[in-house]
Amino acid sequence: MHTNTQPRLRYGMVGGGEGAFIGAVHRMAAALDGEFELVCGAFSSDAARNQRSAAGLGLPSTRAYPDLEAMLAGEAALPESERMQALAIVTPNHLHAPAAIAALDAGFHVMSEKPMALNLEEALAIEAAVARSSRLYGLTFTYSGYPLVEEARARVARGDLGKIRLVQVEYSQGWLSQAIDRDGQKQAEWRTDPARAGLGGCLGDIGTHAFQLAEHVSGLAVEAVSADLSIFVPGRRLDDDVAALLRLEGGARGVLKASQVAAGDENGLRIRVHGEKGGLDWSQMEPNTLTLRWLDRPAEIVRAGGPGLDSLTTARLRTPAGHPEGYIEAFANLYRSFGRALQGGATTPPQRGEADWFPGIADGLRTMTFIEAMIANSAGDAKWTSLADVLAAGR
Numbered sequence: 001m002h003t004n005t006q007p008r009l010r011y012g013m014v015g016g017g018e019g020a021f022i023g024a025v026h027r028m029a030a031a032l033d034g035e036f037e038l039v040c041g042a043f044s045s046d047a048a049r050n051q052r053s054a055a056g057l058g059l060p061s062t063r064a065y066p067d068l069e070a071m072l073a074g075e076a077a078l079p080e081s082e083r084m085q086a087l088a089i090v091t092p093n094h095l096h097a098p099a100a101i102a103a104l105d106a107g108f109h110v111m112s113e114k115p116m117a118l119n120l121e122e123a124l125a126i127e128a129a130v131a132r133s134s135r136l137y138g139l140t141f142t143y144s145g146y147p148l149v150e151e152a153r154a155r156v157a158r159g160d161l162g163k164i165r166l167v168q169v170e171y172s173q174g175w176l177s178q179a180i181d182r183d184g185q186k187q188a189e190w191r192t193d194p195a196r197a198g199l200g201g202c203l204g205d206i207g208t209h210a211f212q213l214a215e216h217v218s219g220l221a222v223e224a225v226s227a228d229l230s231i232f233v234p235g236r237r238l239d240d241d242v243a244a245l246l247r248l249e250g251g252a253r254g255v256l257k258a259s260q261v262a263a264g265d266e267n268g269l270r271i272r273v274h275g276e277k278g279g280l281d282w283s284q285m286e287p288n289t290l291t292l293r294w295l296d297r298p299a300e301i302v303r304a305g306g307p308g309l310d311s312l313t314t315a316r317l318r319t320p321a322g323h324p325e326g327y328i329e330a331f332a333n334l335y336r337s338f339g340r341a342l343q344g345g346a347t348t349p350p351q352r353g354e355a356d357w358f359p360g361i362a363d364g365l366r367t368m369t370f371i372e373a374m375i376a377n378s379a380g381d382a383k384w385t386s387l388a389d390v391l392a393a394g395r
């Protein structure tokens with residue numbers, strides 16, 4: 001919670017204008033604890049829409065910039081006490097890397113949407129920009145902000161399930177079941193264009209979420225993938241359905257399934273992790289429940305706000321016990337952690353398992369390496385593609 005003695009963190013936004021999907025969610029998340037204040041934006045490449053968006057958000061027209069370049073120059077010219085400190089990047093994917101690098105090089109911190117970039121090469125360029133700027137870089141892998149995802153991670157990390165054997169993750173959506181991209185639907189239209197979405201379609205859009213969650217909760221790095229990428233909707237240029245077998249460190253095996261043509265499904269993200277002693281099961285459509293099943297005793301239903309939670313989980317809860325909380329709060333947890341790191345002068349996120357952890361460069365590079373490995377594997381004849389080899393080739 002923000003206190004009156006702390007100045008608010010001033011942030012600007014690129015993207016997120018009228019009609020955009022995720023920009024408004026960022027603004028709600030950043031506002032939830034009162035720690036951030038939106039001071040400027042380049043909300044749209046359409047000048048009138050940009051000004052209308054800024055006015056609707058209560059910003060003066062002088063802080064609605066025609067593009068990011070003008071925003072970085074305009075803000076840099078302001079007194080330090082007024083200037084934005086961090087940039088939220090909520091544009092289509094092709095602008096993530098150029099925006100992040102320009103902002104970092106101009107001395108601003110960055111909170112970016114995923115996927116980190118169009119490809120691994122761009123992601124490595126962001127990593128280099130972070131290193132030379134000593135600025136903070138966060139990535140909104142939303143689902144790792146849920147309290148019971150933290151509980152799942154903590155229980156695996158402290159060994160409750162025993163040695164991990166199986167990691168099964170799926171993200172099942174149905175909204176791209178038809179050719180709405182060719183009918184001009186705003187969000188679908190750029191997501192199926194390789195120039196603006198990147199190497200993967202469904203793979204980059206939600207496969208990255210599933211992958212990040214799998215590594216986050218299991219605590220295990222995926223070492224190799226065997227991929228099956230499909231395009232179901234005729235004429236579509238990027239995958240709309242993805243499956244992968246995963247080989248994880250320590251000998252664990254996994255399955256990742258992501259689809260945007262699972263007709264009728266909403267945001268069916270589910271993760272199950274099994275060890276030698278038992279397993280856990282979490283679904284984002286029921287985010288306040290974590291189910292644990294054991295070999296030697298009855299199943300446990302762990303509830304947000306209920307007894308027995310790890311202190312890191314409790315720190316991520318916001319609503320009074322027994323009241324539902326969800327997506328906006330999970331997003332806000334990432335913003336709050338990012339804000340605390342900024343207030344504390346940190347230049348990197350805390351380690352996983354420490355208070356106020358949030359995803360940054362490390363998770364970004366893992367997910368971009370995953371995308372490249374999946375593409376390489378599905379294009380070639382090898383049964384398995386090693387992520388370490390893909391990263392080494394990219395560096």
Ligand code: NAD
Pocket residue numbers: 014015016017018019020021022023042043044045067068090091092093095113114115140141142186187190205
């Ligand atoms: P969108 O098409 O709804 O919005 C994109 C916005 O960017 C629009 O306002 C558009 O006008 C603006 N824009 C485009 N080019 C611009 C430019 N040159 N300058 C300024 N603004 C520009 O897209 P969306 O669904 O909101 O997705 C945006 C990003 O968020 C994507 O990278 C997507 O992968 C990510 N996303 C993440 C989550 C999550 O759970 N973390 C959920 C949805 C989307």
